[in-house]
Amino acid sequence: MLNQTNVRLGKVRSSIRELFEYGKKRRAEIGAENVFDFSIGNPSVPAPDDVKKTLIGLIENTDPAELHGYTSAQGDYAVRKSVADNLNARFSTGLDADCIYMTCGASASLTITLNALLNGGDEVIAFVPFFPEYKVFCGHAGGTLVPVACDGEFQPDLDDFAAKLSKKTKAVIINSPNNPSGVVYGEDTIKKIVALVEKCAQPVYIISDEPYRELTFSDAAVPFIMNYYKRSIVCYSYSKSLSLPGERIGYIAVNNEAEDFGEIYAGVLGAGRALGFVCAPSLFQRLIARCAGQTSDLSAYKANRDRLISKLTEYGFTFAKPDGAFYLFIKSPDGDAVSFAERAKKYELLLVAGDDFGCGGFVRLSYCVSPDMIERALPAFEGLAKSYNLI
């Protein structure tokens, strides 16, 4: 008998990946221009020109045996130093290279961190709505995900959080700007979360999963967890900020103010070994050392957001206005997310049913797409709205 947990995970797939594959098939069948794929967070804005120039410069001017060689397991020293320096400059932290562990992207950052922290039976709290793979990652690491409810604006329900914290709580995952709602948690919320965590008798770790940190559309600052809580770990990826999702490059930053910093970092190193991550891809590590402070031109996402908010509101759809990331979390007119997503497919609109995000009755729309596609998709949204008698 094979490992049935993993066989099942492989057969079912995540709802997002499932729809991604369906979209590929559908484009082949009826033409790419006729499919309106809002399913996945694959950035439509290209990587900055500097990424292209830097990659070519590295490949042309570096000894290939050095460029493509193994780095230290935790990442090249100069790369880690540049990441630490960049964080220190932005958030007034005192991190050094040895607080940083380079990873193969945000999912790897999370699985490594969870495997460093968890023992069998531990609980990990996440605020709904949350990225569905959190549950898979916690399960593999021997833990259980405990969802905490949100209010109507997708902000954490702090009473429910207080009720869910227990002796078994090992970690709390914060994801702001949030996938799938796009909302940002303000400083007041972070402070309240920290205050509740500090009441626990046992050490509780706060993991900030923040691949969307730079994708904000208002002046709302995204508080940096290390400035509020010592036992904190930041999981980051350049997938969204530099439009490099397929290249798998990110990092884990462990707060060196944590009393057990050395243990946490050792756990991260050990978990990276056990999971089979030898080092993060070396060419892209070197790219990061040179481009850590840059971002793609993210203004296109704001334009997309504004256009969609305006038109979808006109068509009668409802959702919380997102301050960041590139998602809209839309309420199903009849309260059923699966049937809403299925009906949308008839209009060639690919939207992810949000039940897996721990929040029934909503679908996720990723608007990291071309403005063109949005314009072409508007009649489909209008048709979908009419089918529900919204207009």
Next chain:
Amino acid sequence: MLNQTNVRLGKVRSSIRELFEYGKKRRAEIGAENVFDFSIGNPSVPAPDDVKKTLIGLIENTDPAELHGYTSAQGDYAVRKSVADNLNARFSTGLDADCIYMTCGASASLTITLNALLNGGDEVIAFVPFFPEYKVFCGHAGGTLVPVACDGEFQPDLDDFAAKLSKKTKAVIINSPNNPSGVVYGEDTIKKIVALVEKCAQPVYIISDEPYRELTFSDAAVPFIMNYYKRSIVCYSYSKSLSLPGERIGYIAVNNEAEDFGEIYAGVLGAGRALGFVCAPSLFQRLIARCAGQTSDLSAYKANRDRLISKLTEYGFTFAKPDGAFYLFIKSPDGDAVSFAERAKKYELLLVAGDDFGCGGFVRLSYCVSPDMIERALPAFEGLAKSYNLI
């Protein structure tokens, strides 16, 4: 309490990585030219020129959002097809794209495969000497590594193998050309291994870990496991053949003749998800589609091998003559590997004590180094030999 297994793994490190870090420190202290680092399998032969040209061509001529975007979890279809076609052409198999799962290198191939196959309490057999991380990977997947002894030429002791096969055996790992001994298992050995496995009442999977497949120095063919056994899985990496160890690119090929092929492949997909491998790095996937059939100029390794065999024999050291990979597994003159490796350090020779390979009394020498360094290191080897009164 953090996960103590992973904390310990992070603190102890692998003996290879430990020495790799020591070497970096020592080079900074006394100058790179004075340290003779034979510790790690970081290829010294550069990637083929075509790799450089192809990478630059891809970066210059592909839409960056496409080039650096997510691929399917199992890898880009065209990439997987080219890998399958290449294997079919070389080994007369009937694989298709859907038998291939692209990975972040050989360690990822192994951890994903083991997590697909194993349940708690399962046993995995490996033939000594073996890559020490096998034990870590099996342990994380809930299994136990069961070592099988070897003969004086580092070939499997088949009587011991027959004795170690049990109801608990879920998988057998074959690693030929072998790290650390460099020996190749001939067809006769493979057939005998398969015959013993076929006597088991339960399904047993053979995993062929073969990153050194193309690194052979004699006419000795390396049998392709799928031609001998149906329940077989090949774990591969381009680290050595294309000199890209830091880029983390490889694959898992599942034999589509296995009765439970669909279950195995689903388990691989699921394990990849649970471990946090979203997809293999996309730029290097695309490179592989264009360069899968090429190798670096591997003749330098043969020259290194021949030079070292000649001189180390002259100095009185003993080892099995390797037919492949780029390692010599040298017998410690006093039978103690750790003291041998420590004494070598006094001569600035970095050799890995082989006890972790499951085979006491040997050190591993990686000769994927520059011929220059070998010449500079010869007096050190001579001094080391004299200190043991070998000459």
